[in-house]
Amino acid sequence: MIPCAIAMCVVQSSMAAQIYSHGTYDGRYLWIILGLLLSGVWPFALVARSKYPEPVFWICLAVTVLFPYDPLLMLMALCSLIARRSGIVRTVRAVAAATPVAVWAQLRDALQPADASLWHIVFAKPYTGGAYGGDMVMLVGESTIITTAVVVALTGVAVSVLSGLHIRSRARLHEADAKTRAAQHHAANLQSDLDSQQLADAIAAEAHDTLAHSLSLIALNASALQAEANRLAHDVVSGDGRAADPDAARRAAETVASKADEIRRQAAGALDEAHSVIDMLRHPQQAWERLAPTDDTALTRESLESLLDDVRQAGTRVDTWIDIRQLGDLDENVGKVAYRAVQESLTNARRHAPDAPVSLEVTAGPDTGVHVHASNPTIRTMRADDESSVVGEGAAEHGPHGGAGLPGLAARVQSAGGTCRYGVDDRRVFHVDVTLPWTTTGDRPDGRAGGDRADAPAASVQ
Numbered sequence: 001m002i003p004c005a006i007a008m009c010v011v012q013s014s015m016a017a018q019i020y021s022h023g024t025y026d027g028r029y030l031w032i033i034l035g036l037l038l039s040g041v042w043p044f045a046l047v048a049r050s051k052y053p054e055p056v057f058w059i060c061l062a063v064t065v066l067f068p069y070d071p072l073l074m075l076m077a078l079c080s081l082i083a084r085r086s087g088i089v090r091t092v093r094a095v096a097a098a099t100p101v102a103v104w105a106q107l108r109d110a111l112q113p114a115d116a117s118l119w120h121i122v123f124a125k126p127y128t129g130g131a132y133g134g135d136m137v138m139l140v141g142e143s144t145i146i147t148t149a150v151v152v153a154l155t156g157v158a159v160s161v162l163s164g165l166h167i168r169s170r171a172r173l174h175e176a177d178a179k180t181r182a183a184q185h186h187a188a189n190l191q192s193d194l195d196s197q198q199l200a201d202a203i204a205a206e207a208h209d210t211l212a213h214s215l216s217l218i219a220l221n222a223s224a225l226q227a228e229a230n231r232l233a234h235d236v237v238s239g240d241g242r243a244a245d246p247d248a249a250r251r252a253a254e255t256v257a258s259k260a261d262e263i264r265r266q267a268a269g270a271l272d273e274a275h276s277v278i279d280m281l282r283h284p285q286q287a288w289e290r291l292a293p294t295d296d297t298a299l300t301r302e303s304l305e306s307l308l309d310d311v312r313q314a315g316t317r318v319d320t321w322i323d324i325r326q327l328g329d330l331d332e333n334v335g336k337v338a339y340r341a342v343q344e345s346l347t348n349a350r351r352h353a354p355d356a357p358v359s360l361e362v363t364a365g366p367d368t369g370v371h372v373h374a375s376n377p378t379i380r381t382m383r384a385d386d387e388s389s390v391v392g393e394g395a396a397e398h399g400p401h402g403g404a405g406l407p408g409l410a411a412r413v414q415s416a417g418g419t420c421r422y423g424v425d426d427r428r429v430f431h432v433d434v435t436l437p438w439t440t441t442g443d444r445p446d447g448r449a450g451g452d453r454a455d456a457p458a459a460s461v462q
Contacts, residue, residue, distance in 0.1 A: 008070035009039035018116035035067035049080035082164025299335035345374035
């Protein structure tokens with residue numbers, strides 16, 4: 001751009017100086033010579049057009065007015081101004097100023113004598129003029145030359161404006177693309193963080209469901225073992241120092257051995273579950289596969305009977321009512337949530353009221369959905385799960401910190417489109433009530449169960 005502007009400024013200045021070729025000089029001649037010398041300087045103002053487009057434009061406009069330069073220099077600056085500044089007032093002001101200056105610069109040349117006008121040379125008959133020893137013969141009239149100069153000036157302004165608008169549009173498009181890519185990148189990072197958080201929450205919930213259940217059984221059996229050991233020590237030696245009944249001592253020893261074996265088995269299961277959680281943390285890409293529903297966590301009679309047998313062997317009395325119909329149609333994710341609801345209800349009862357009986361009702365069917373209700377009597381009030389409630393005796397042995405089992409269960413039930421309510425009634429009986437929709441696998445495109453309801457009420461936690 002700068003070499004073209006220099007060339008046109010030099011050509012116009014040289015043509016303007018042709019009128020003094022016969023040896024008559026005045027002050028205007030010196031001004032033209034100064035302009036010719038500076039014609040290689042002013043175009044370098046375009047170097048700053050990116051950072052200061054408006055000052056550069058006004059400088060080039062003033063130079064075009066003051067010196068016999070072609071308007072190309074000013075039109076280049078106008079294009080840069082429109083491309084880099086988007087104010088409507090600024091654009092209109094610049095175009096309104098550039099248009100008469102461009103027309104004036106072209107007419108200034110067109111109105112010169114034929115030998116000193118570039119436009120006359122353009123329309124002159126070839127091989128005529130002072131350089132060939134004769135007068136210049138014009139192919140068109142003066143009006144045609146003037147009209148052509150005006151049309152070219154206006155065309156130059158239009159081309160500059162349209163070019164500037166095109167460059168501005170492309171710049172805005174690139175900027176929009178860059179913002180879009182940045183937004184997509186940010187969204188991808190947020191989605192990655194969300195996926196990681198969801199995976200962490202799922203692993204934490206799985207760890208709580210499995211380890212808390214196994215550890216509560218171990219704790220309950222350890223208490224029973226301690227009681228049996230004390231009774232055995234009392235039965236082996238009577239109060240007066242005589243040996244006790246050998247059969248009674250043998251039966252007590254067998255009970256202790258059975259409890260110890262049960263604790264060993266449950267500890268081994270808890271260790272396997274801990275290893276499974278550790279493996280999921282080490283290999284997060286395989287964690288979702290491990291967290292998928294299995295036969296052990298399905299809402300089937302077999303899985304529920306296995307769960308209830310473990311609880312009863314630990315010494316907890318459980319009264320059940322189970323009515324499950326058409327289980328094959330139920331979405332396995334809903335079934336896992338229901339199974340975890342039963343497991344968490346029993347674990348919560350054992351933890352906070354280990355000596356209290358538990359009533360459990362599980363019903364499932366296409367017409368009624370899935371309903372899990374567990375209840376157990378409570379004994380005294382303390383802090384549990386960060387909320388005030390009535391809890392069973394022995395809960396203080398677990399320390400001052402409440403668990404997050406029931407709130408976590410409520411969150412999972414809610415994500416599956418159900419409701420979870422828990423708390424103490426007027427008879428000081430603690431209830432856990434879970435309702436889930438009957439959802440088949442084909443009801444959701446991603447295979448996940450649930451809806452968007454968020455109406456599970458807050459309640460006290462045992």
